[in-house]
Amino acid sequence: MPEALIQALINGVIAGTILAVPALGFTAIFAVLNYPNFAIGALATVGAYAGWVGNTAFGLPMAAALPVAFVAAALAGLAVQWMAVKPLEAAGALMMAIASLAAGLVLENMLRFGFGNELRGFDLPLLRDWRFGAFRVGPQQVENFVLALACMALLWAFLRFSRTGRAMRAVADNRDLALLRGVDPVRVAAVTVAVGAGLAGMGGMLVGLDTSVDPLVGTRLVLSIFAAAVLGGLGSIPGAVAGAIAIGVAEEVAVLAFNPAYRLVVGFVAILAVLTLRPAGLFGTRAG
Amino acid sequence: MTLLTRRAAFAAGTAMLAVPSLARAQGAPIRLGTLTPLTGAGGPYGPVMANCVRAVIAEVNAAGGVLGRQVQLVSEDDQTNPEAGVRAARKLIDVDRVAAIMGTWASSVTTAVAPLCWESRTFLATVSGADSITALPHNGWLVRTQPNTTLQGRKFGEYVLELGAKRAFFMAPQTPFTQSQFTNMKVALERGGGSADLLIYDANKPSLRTEVDQALRARPEVIVLGGYTPDSTVLLRDIFRAGFRGKLLAFAYSVNQQMIGSLPHEVTEGIYTLAPSPAEGSGGFDRVKRIVGSDNPDPYTCQIYDHVNLVLMAMAAGRDGTGQAIRDSIRRVSQGGGERVDNAVDGLRIVAAGGKVDYDGASGPCDFTDAGDISDCRFRYEQVRAGRQTLLRIA
Structure with missing residues (x-):
């Protein structure tokens, strides 16, 4: 059985790395705007469709289709923020979360009207896995893994070195102090939403590459994304990555331990355990 | 000028209100519902199924309706999801007051919706296959055209x-x-x-x-x-x-x-x-081909074509546009000998003339066991x- 365990670990790390991309988007929005944006699933779906259109209608390779997914999801994220969430800002985080949930449903059904329910596949050859002794790994998995790492590296560089990235971190750290220092809150909020939604869009496309694209492709990820962000600590960027990899590995290893039909339990148990034992999450500094 | 007493005025007013409502009840349309998956995993099938029912009802209405009443269709989406299916069924039963719900596709949806139907005396016709469905205590309020x-x-x-x-x-x-x-x-x-x-x-x-x-x-x-x-x-x-x-x-x-x-x-x-397999080459199958505009209609569209035809004829045979009439009369039009028909327009004419029909549909002979399963497929x-x-x- 150790072979099965190692294979499940490999699968889990790769799945978790891809999950980390939308989880980063989710946690970034929470860090700066202080509400959980549950439209993240629908935004991932927007990105998946945009990447699919770029690939199949315009013949873009994957690395070029990813920015298309980012931009489309970023624009959709801004629309959700301005039209649904912002008008309810005064009512508190719960109302904003509910508004984002509703806006996600609207987005999902707009996509359904536009593209129908059919499954859409990227114009990619499906390759057999590479085998290394008893273990196997797919070329597409490796490409997705590398693309996911590149997305995360770009995000890290943006937050670390750009003026806007530093302003975002400042607002996340201490909003009042950042405002005193002349940071424009409207601009920072807009950039955060755009970057967060764009990351979700890229994550949706990466999942779509490995499976297929349909109006529920992102919605199916929401629980895992939320569990990853909670586990890592809501609002913590490294936490989202660690949480996503932990959830990815746990979901795969769980298949070996008990009936795979109960995979959802992994996400819920992770959330429950964190909220009970360490409400701030693995890397978080504040509770809730 | 004679002054009306209060009692006479009340009686007259009540009578005036009652007459049009009686007249309305005579001609009130019969409502039927489809609950098919327009979205989710069953999404490729549900829209075609609902359109097929709409076409059959339009033909029947053009030929004079059922028991002199027009038939109205209300189509809802179960999203291939039991929770959404229950919400949609509640709307069909409580708000639209349909006599029958047709076409539930996923077994999980049918299992969730069936108790609402038999409790509200709404007939349910389904294309779901799980054994457990006809084993439910439905007491005759359910039939299915899919083999178990x-x-x-x-x-x-x-x-x-x-x-x-x-x-x-x-x-x-x-x-x-x-x-x-x-x-x-x-x-x-x-x-x-x-x-x-x-x-x-x-x-x-x-x-x-x-x-x-x-x-x-x-x-x-x-x-x-x-x-x-x-x-x-x-x-x-x-x-x-x-x-x-x-x-x-x-x-x-x-x-x-x-x-x-x-x-x-x-x-x-x-x-x-x-x-x-649908009954390829049968009259019902050819009609479904014409309705959906395809030479290869899917089995579920063929089955829901049979549902709506059977429901319409059962109401006529039971002389009432209710779920109870459908439950009591569906086997009188689906089996047991009589003039063979493959559509409700012909069947309704024969029933109105006092005849007996035996429906053979697009999905097969549509003969049901007491439990509500089909006996041949x-x-x-x-x-x-x-x-x-x-x-x-x-x-």
């Missing part, structure tokens, strides 16, 4: 043996039919000296690599796919990537033309599929060849 999973499971097991294999591995999401499908497949296989294993997976998981690894450890000669289109797509990709060279067998509703179009050919090529054996579902035989 005892029969389907046995056919799958026998087909595995026919493909020259002994070891099968059944991979399916959790549904009300998964266990009975597997059990009956296993019994059929073991009778022929074979064996079968089962793995139930989570249909929402974006990758099933570890599950496929688990299956391949059993060294199966045939992998049987028991899921719906979206999760089977994920599963087939991962089976291909894993380098599985054995045979694949699936339900035709999951490995359908839409899935074949969305996956590279080498992934779907050679997959065997099984499906209950043929199967369609197909294989994906050169990117198309190719008919091998109907048996």
Whole structure:
């Protein structure tokens, strides 16, 4: 059985790395705007469709289709923020979360009207896995893994070195102090939403590459994304990555331990355990 | 001028109000509902099913309706999801007050909706296959036109043996039919000296690599796919990537033309599929072909065509536009001899003239057991060849 365990670990790390991309988007929005944006699933779906259109209608390779997914999801994220969430800002985080949930449903059904329910596949050859002794790994998995790492590296560089990235971190750290220092809150909020939604869009496309694209492709990820962000600590960027990899590995290893039909339990148990034992999450500094 | 007493005025007013309402009741339309999956895994089928019912009702209304009343259709979406299905059924029953709900597709939806129907005396006609559905205490308020999973499971097991294999591995999401499908497949296989294993997976998981690894450890000669289109797509990709060279067998509703179009050919090529066969060549089947504008209408559209025709004729035979009349009279128009009909317009004319009809539909003879199962069904054996579902035989 150790072979099965190692294979499940490999699968889990790769799945978790891809999950980390939308989880980063989710946690970034929470860090700066202080509400959980549950439209993240629908935004991932927007990105998946945009990447699919770029690939199949315009013949873009994957690395070029990813920015298309980012931009489309970023624009959709801004629309959700301005039209649904912002008008309810005064009512508190719960109302904003509910508004984002509703806006996600609207987005999902707009996509359904536009593209129908059919499954859409990227114009990619499906390759057999590479085998290394008893273990196997797919070329597409490796490409997705590398693309996911590149997305995360770009995000890290943006937050670390750009003026806007530093302003975002400042607002996340201490909003009042950042405002005193002349940071424009409207601009920072807009950039955060755009970057967060764009990351979700890229994550949706990466999942779509490995499976297929349909109006529920992102919605199916929401629980895992939320569990990853909670586990890592809501609002913590490294936490989202660690949480996503932990959830990815746990979901795969769980298949070996008990009936795979109960995979959802992994996400819920992770959330429950964190909220009970360490409400701030693995890397978080504040509770809730 | 005579002054009206208060009592006379009240009586006159009541009479004036009552007359039009009585007149309205005479001509009030009969409402019927469809509850098909317009979205979710059943999304490819539900819209066509609802349109087929709409076309049949339009024909019947043009020919004078049922019992002199027009028929109104209310179509709702169950989203291939029991929770959404229950909400939509509540609306059909409580707000629209339909006499019958037709076309529930996923077994999980039908299982959830059926108790609402029998409690509210609303008739339910379904295309779901799980054995457990007709075993519910529905007391005659439900019929189905899909063969049950005892029969389907046995056919799958026998087909595995026919493909020259002994070891099968059944991979399916959790549904009300998964266990009975597997059990009956296993019994059929073991009778022929074979064996079968089962793995139930989570249909929402974006990758099933570890599950496929688990299956391949059993060294199966045939992998049987028991899921719906979206999760089977994920599963087939991962089976291909894993380098599985054995045979694949699936339900035709999951490995359908839409899935074949969305996956590279080498992934779907050679997959065997099984499906209950519509009554090709029958008058009802030809009518469905005309309604949907396709030479190859799917089995569920054929079945819901039968639902609406049977429901309309049962109301006429029971002399009442209610669920109770449908429940009490459906077997009087579906079986037991009489003039053969394949559509409600002809059937209603005969019933109105005092005749007896025996309906033979687009999906088959539509003769029901006391439990609500169909008593006869043929199967369609197909294989994906050169990117198309190719008919091998109907048996």
